[in-house]
Amino acid sequence: MQDPNPQTKVQSLNNTRSICQVSWYEQVKTKAKKRYLKAKKERRKKRKSEPGTKEKPVDIEDDLPKPAYSEDDNDSTIDVIANESLNVELTKISDDIPPRKRRRIDPARETVDHEVGDSVAEQTTELPSKSPPPPEALPLFPLPRRPDAPSKTTLALQGLDKALTQAESVDAKRVIPIRPTVGGAKDDLGISEKSRRRLEDLGIAELFAVQTAVIPFMLADPRQRSLYLPYNPPRDVCVSAPTGSGKTLAYVVPIVEVRLRPHNILSPRTVTRLRALVVLPTRDLVTQVRETFEAVAKGRGLKIGTATGQHSFAHEQAQLVDDQSVRLQGGSSKIDVLICTPGRLIDHLHGTRNFSLQHLRFLVIDEADRLLAQSFQDWLQQILAATRHSSANLSGQHPSPEDPIGSIAYGFPYPDATSPNHDPVFKDGHGASVSPENGEGVLDMVMEKFTMPATLKEHLIVCESSQKPLMLFYLIRSLGVTNALVFTKSAESTTRLVRLFELMQSDEGREGNAPLPPLVMKAYSSDLSPGDRRAILEDFKAQKIQIDTYKPCMLRLDIKRD
Ligand SMILES: Nc1ncnc2c1ncn2[C@@H]1O[C@H](COP(=O)(O)OP(=O)(O)OP(=O)(O)O)[C@@H](O)[C@H]1O
Known part of the structure; x- marks a missing residue:
């Protein structure tokens, strides 16, 4: 009976053909695999029979290229054929050349190698490796250093x-x-x-x-x-x-x-x-x-x-x-x-x-x-x-x-x-x-650091502001000062200080103390006429005046003493 649908016939023919192809592929695959396993078995046997050879935990398969016909691999006939010939080649190679050994890493030895340096280089060259030999010694980089702080002078002079x-x-x-x-x-x-x-x-x-x-x-x-x-x-x-x-x-x-x-x-x-x-x-x-x-x-x-x-x-x-x-x-x-x-x-x-x-x-x-x-x-x-x-x-x-x-x-x-x-x-x-x-x-x-004359002696008394005139008077008397210039902040305080000193001096003998040589005090300020000021200066230079009180910035005193 003629097939009413010629297309169906063609398809059924095609199906038949693909079934044939699969069975042929299974056959080829089984043969190749068998040959491979056989070769593997022989290689093992041969190694065992060699005197002094121990079974090592080395898997040759790991080092060799994997055959392309693994169990999961069933998608291409051409691949299988190609891999079959490859397997033959591999079998030959593995028969002639001893298989490459995986290098075992001993951590202890690794440390020593790093320390030894030169000997490491020698050993490394023995290993079959394609990477270039490491340099004998790596250059040392300088350690980070804290920069020196600028000096006090440098900082003060900034700006x-x-x-x-x-x-x-x-x-x-x-x-x-x-x-x-x-x-x-x-x-x-x-x-x-x-x-x-x-x-x-x-x-x-x-x-x-x-x-x-x-x-x-x-x-x-x-x-x-x-x-x-x-x-x-x-x-x-x-x-x-x-x-x-x-x-x-x-x-x-x-x-x-x-x-x-x-x-x-x-x-x-x-x-x-x-x-x-x-x-x-x-x-x-x-x-x-x-x-x-x-x-x-x-x-x-x-x-x-x-x-x-x-x-x-x-x-x-x-x-x-x-x-x-x-x-x-x-x-x-x-x-x-x-x-x-x-x-x-x-x-x-x-x-x-x-x-x-x-x-x-x-x-x-x-x-x-x-x-x-x-x-x-x-x-x-x-x-x-x-x-x-x-x-x-x-x-x-x-x-x-x-x-x-x-x-x-x-x-x-x-x-x-x-x-x-x-x-x-x-x-x-x-x-x-x-x-x-x-x-x-x-x-x-x-920094307004002033230079003082080498022969100058300084005395300091810390006191309440209200006690300052009293302390000053005590200092002048106790140190036996016979010539003094006292600077004040204003013409008015200059006059007041002279008046206070005169009062204190008049009180000195009352307590039955031995009388001290009298002090002559004068106020020198802009309240005076130029003639009076000049006269006071002359008297002070001639030591007729023991204490002069000045407002600072008033004048420059040039007193020459023999
Ligand atoms: N080369 C010198 N030899 C001798 N005496 C001098 C010389 N130079 C200045 N003098 C005298 O020294 C005194 C002080 O001088 P001068 O008044 O110039 O000082 P100054 O530095 O200007 O003081 P101030 O800081 O108070 O202004 C004056 O009597 C001046 O005649």
């Missing part, structure tokens, strides 16, 4: 101005003779013969430490000696040195020298200009500095003026400027040097027509640490503004070209606050015994 950290420290004991010794090296102080003679007349035979640093800095370069510096930028210098170390002369001598150099274009002078301005905190200091200027510049024709408020404003104006009737472009001046207090200076900048700082060559801020603590009317900024351009905005004058101005700040530890220019030079005259390289000299100064 300070370069000029301050690189300050030139001057040895306090350094002196230079005014006149070079016969046959000695010629000095480079820059002081003229005329000035040397004048200083000798004043009893100055040698320059003190701070003067040896500042005077050559301002005079040794011939360009600095000329009045005008058209191509040279102005320079600033900040000086810190102990009281009485000679700072005043250190700026007075260069100013007198520069102004009166014979080769200066204004010598012999035709026009008077205000060239130097010295600012001080008190009238008494102004008077003292004026005396020093007059002494050093004697016979040189230098015109010196002061403005402190001691005289009327009109009187001072008449001293300062020649003509106030009309505005003059370059201003007008009757003096070469002005020594003043900051308040009065600002008054003249605002209120005196033709008073001008535009030709200023030197600006000296003496006692700068105290002066700059007073922000009164922003006086320093006003002065600097008046030196840089026309003071037209202050006294109604017209603009004029700038003149270079160099500033000298004395006793001020932070130069950038005072300096109108960049890169000020700092001279530290405290004579630090440490080297300047390690910055400690500067550090002492920054």
